[in-house]
Amino acid sequence: MIKFSFLLFISLSLFAQTKGIVVDESGKPIPYVNIWVEDENIGTTSEENGEFSITISENKFLIFSAIGFETLKAKLNESGKVVLKPIVYQIDEVVIQKRIGKDKIEIGNYNKSNISMYYGTGIKPTILAKFIAPTEDINKHPFVDDITFLTLSSINNAKIKVRFYEVAKDGTPGLDYSEDIIIVTVKKGKRNTTLDLKDKNIIIPKSGLFIAFEWMIIEENKYTYEYTLNEENDKSIGGLPELKKKVYKDGIKYEPSIGTIPSESSTSWQYIAGKWVSRKLHKKSDYHKGIDKYDNKFGELAIKITLTN
Structure with missing residues (x-):
């Protein structure tokens, strides 16, 4: 017993809650700011x-x-x-392309009522990015007018960050395509949220573009x-206690969640533990029973994009 207590004390002493502040060079x-412990699922x-x-x-x-x-990458002082x-x-080279705006197309349209799976971050920050591959239609309509995505939130005025990434040489999200910090506030419940991007002058390049959500x-x-x-x-949110069950009152999550659609292929990457990883298949054991359309499929972000020439 004494030996166990000593080892426990040593183990706990190696971990501590650290406080800090992130500033720019002017203070x-x-x-x-997205903060991760290197190589760990803590952030x-x-x-x-x-x-x-x-x-x-x-x-x-x-x-x-x-x-x-x-x-x-640093240790705190x-x-x-x-x-x-x-x-x-x-x-290296500036190419000026003028928006005409006469012809519009939509890509990635989805049916709100058919979506039953959502991606949420839980208690750790993450970024989920979806690759928009260039097509002949997109090349003719490269300007992004707006994006619409499905959100599910248990609270009002939850905030999520929208980011755009260039495509790196290895096909993963690279540098930020836009320097604008875009924070979207979403309402409570299940609803479509539309983000107007006409003033951002976002053009889908010939190499494609990643559209991403960053949970905070x-x-x-x-x-x-x-x-x-x-x-x-087995976890049941809001469930009543039954025989051989207990009620826990310390459940915590950070809103909102984003709707996903089942897909045979994956175009999504996730930033977690300080690195980008490709998204995995949905397995039946990972999700609520009875939602068979997502079994052995990739959960792709439900994003509708309006493009113009």
Whole structure:
């Protein structure tokens, strides 16, 4: 018993809740920075004032990622201040393309009533990116007018970040295509959310483009709930206690969730633990029983895009 207690003390002493603040080179706080523990499924997001807290081992590196700044891998010093450097974009050639706007097309249309699976982040930050492959129609209508996506939220005014990425040489999401920080506020319930992008001058390049959602672990997005857990570890949100079941009141997740459609192929990548990984198949055991249309399929983000010439 004494030996066990000693080992437990040593183990716990290696981990601590660390607080810090992310700023730019002028000392201005940077809001909504994606923060991950390197090679671990642990992370958080800086608040609007740049402050954050995270429980980590003292010898672990943190990875900081924000639009318009270089990704930084570092250990926190005693001050807890993290300084990010702005990205210097080198433009070799500027091609000016004028928007005509007379002809429009839609791609990725979906039926709201048919969607029954959603992707949510739980308690860890992540980015989910969907590749938009160039086609002959897209090349003729390269300007993005707006995007519509399906959200499900248990709270009002949940915030999610929308990002656009260039395609890297290995086919993964590369540098940010746009330096604009786009935060979308969504309403409670299941509803379509449309983001007007006409003023952003976003053009789908010949190499394609990634459209991504970044979930933020901030107080505004926090939702607490009750759930039951039985002997088989089956989870039921809002369920009533039954024989051999217990009620837990400390369930936490961060809203919103984004609707997905089943697909035979995957065009999605996920940023997790500080790196990009390809999305996996939906397995029946991973999701609620009875939703067979998603079995052995990829869950692709439901995004409708309006393009113009």
